[in-house]
Amino acid sequence: MIAYLECFVHENDTESRPDDDVSSLFKALDLQGSMGPTDEASRDFGGMNSLAPLFFIRPSAADDVASDHFRVVRANNGSVYADVSGGALWEDVLKRCVFEYGMAPRSWTDYLSLTVGGTLSNAGVSGQAFRYGPQTSNVTELQVVTGKGEIFNCSETENSELFFGALGGLGQFGIITRARVLLQPAPDxxxxxxxxxxxxxxxxxxxxxxxxxxxxxxxxxxxxxxxxxxxxxxxxxxxxxxxxxxxxxxxxxxxxxxxxxxxxxxxxxxxxxxxxxxxxxxxxxxxxxxxxxxxxxxxxxxxxxxxxxxxxxxxxxxxxxxxxxxxxxxxxxxxxxxxxxxxxxxxxxxxxxxxxxxxxxxxxxxxxxxxxxxxxxxxxxxxxxxxxxxxxxxxxxxxxxxxxxxxxxxxxxxxxxxxxxxxxxxYLPHYRSQDDWKWHFGNDRWSRFVERKTCFDPMAILAPGQKIFPRVSQP
Ligand SMILES: Cc1cc2nc3c(=O)[nH]c(=O)nc-3n(C[C@H](O)[C@H](O)[C@H](O)COP(=O)(O)OP(=O)(O)OC[C@H]3O[C@@H](n4cnc5c(N)ncnc54)[C@H](O)[C@@H]3O)c2cc1C
CATH class of the missing domain: 3.40.462.10 (FAD-linked oxidases, C-terminal domain)
Incomplete structure (x- = not known):
């Protein structure tokens, strides 16, 4: 269902054992895959930091990621969209949309071996953004699993705080497990x-x-x-x-x-x-x-x-x-x-x-x-x-x-x-202290960011590696 939950907990997160949190999330999502400690996801492309996640959840089959959440829909208002898994790679979304439907998303990143949930958690920018905006401006609905383990569908009109919070939210408010991506006819x-x-x-x-x-x-x-x-x-x-x-x-x-x-x-x-x-x-x-x-x-x-x-x-x-x-x-x-x-x-x-x-x-x-x-x-x-x-x-x-x-x-x-x-x-910010993050967002945006965190991930268990919020043992 989702590719992995590296963003969920990290090994050096010593204040409390998050095993129970992980287990309840695993159950809530009805995951068919396996869960276990691994260092497979301990490095990223930057190669500057290495941190072993406590758990790595592997989908039981590729279908969990690729096809479980892929359908193209023509809405009554004429717009066409695809429902895709948060763990799907954009290059797979591209190929599937073009080969099977002659359609394609409107806004891209330069490099496409990135996940849908990963780029939407930042912005997703390439040469089409001047016209369509970043990828975050080209999704109309998300499914998000919050830090409380609750699953919500959200959009501009439904659970909108979670929708806008998760877009560009650096994984702080929930894990994006599905996105509704706007499509247009693909050129040849x-x-x-x-x-x-x-x-x-x-x-x-x-x-x-x-x-x-x-x-x-x-x-x-x-x-x-x-x-x-x-x-x-x-x-x-x-x-x-x-x-x-x-x-x-x-x-x-x-x-x-x-x-x-x-x-x-x-x-x-x-x-x-x-x-x-x-x-x-x-x-x-x-x-x-x-x-x-x-x-x-x-x-x-x-x-x-x-x-x-x-x-x-x-x-x-x-x-x-x-x-x-x-x-x-x-x-x-x-x-x-x-x-x-x-x-x-x-x-x-x-x-x-x-x-x-x-x-x-x-x-x-x-x-x-x-x-x-x-x-x-x-x-x-x-x-x-x-x-x-x-x-x-x-x-x-x-x-x-x-x-x-x-x-x-x-x-x-x-x-x-x-x-x-x-x-x-x-862009793709990385700071080491909360003061720096406050400065990054500015007063008003920071207040909203904190409110959203309190609401959707009160124990601050999501994406601790960003060093925005310390773990809270009791909300
Ligand atoms: C080679 C390369 C080229 C890139 N090119 C571009 C580019 O052209 N334009 C651009 O805008 N960006 C670009 N990026 C940056 C990219 O958008 C971010 O690194 C993004 O996080 C990558 O997604 P991922 O699938 O690799 O995420 P991961 O590395 O797996 O995760 C990074 C973080 O994103 C969050 N996250 C990941 N998945 C989810 C999810 N499903 N739900 C919630 N949060 C999640 C978590 O906080 C996680 O810690 C590039 C990155 C690389 C490595």
């Missing part, structure tokens, strides 16, 4: 485009222009961007930009004014197999008209919709073969408001990160109005804000930089943003 093909910029100002002007164009016939279906180093480093330099091994980034096309850091807009436009290729070209060229990229540094490929959405899977295979997938990943994800992003570029991107990070440095704008502020996600105040994702992929020390130095660099960046009074938030 995607034109995937990368455009190179030398000036941050031009890059942000065009990126903001593209994300604020909301007419679907006159806008791209995906808008992202990244910074890269003006070097021949394959991981984060010019060779990281072309989309196909046959394409070559010729640096002689760069203007002489180009600095040591360059920028790339990454765009995609959906189309159907039956569309006339010349019409597709015309449509894309119309959308590119007036943009200020370096004209001879435009890269594009056509690929199937599935191949486009599964593009990071190929990078994963490559990284696994090189041994850098399993190395520690001290990633840093931030939301930085439009008003502070130029300063961020001048100091953080151009100075602190001038040597690159061994992987993508995503920088692209999002629109606050596409996010529902009743969810638990903390956002900057301004309508346009940027997601900055430092996706470090360096080989383990001593081949690569020491892990401690990378963590120190992340801290330096956060300190700079704080010192300058930037309007910013950590």
């Amino acid at each position: 093909m995607v034109r995937w485009i990368r455009l190179v910029y030398t000036e941050f100002e031009d890059f942000t002007r065009d990126a903001e222009l593209l994300v604020t164009r909301q007419d679907e016939d006159y806008s791209f279906d995906y808008v992202e961007g990244f910074a890269f180093v003006n070097s021949d480093n394959p991981a984060d330099g010019r060779p990281s930009v072309p989309l196909d091994p046959d394409q070559f980034f010729d640096p002689t096309h760069l203007p002489q004014t180009a600095g040591s850091m360059l920028y790339c807009l990454e765009l995609a436009r959906h189309y159907r197999n039956t569309d006339d290729p010349s019409i597709v070209d015309m449509g894309v060229n119309r959308l590119l008209g007036g943009l200020g990229f370096v004209e001879r540094l435009k890269f594009q490929v056509d690929l199937s919709y599935l191949d486009f959405l599964l593009r990071v899977k190929r990078a994963e295979e490559h990284a696994k073969a090189n041994g850098i997938w399993d190395a520690p990943h001290p990633w840093l994800n931030l939301f930085v408001s439009k008003s502070d992003i130029a300063d961020f570029d001048r100091t953080v991107i151009k100075k602190i990160l001038k040597d690159g990070i061994g992987g993508p440095m995503l920088v692209y704008p999002l629109l606050r109005s596409k996010w529902d502020t009743r969810t638990s996600v903390a956002l900057p105040e301004s309508e346009i804000f940027y997601i900055v994702a430092l996706l470090r992929f360096t080989p383990p020390y001593p081949q690569g930089p020491s892990f401690g130095n990378l963590v120190a660099q992340n801290k330096e960046i956060i300190q700079y943003c704080t010192k300058k009074g930037f309007d910013f938030k950590l």
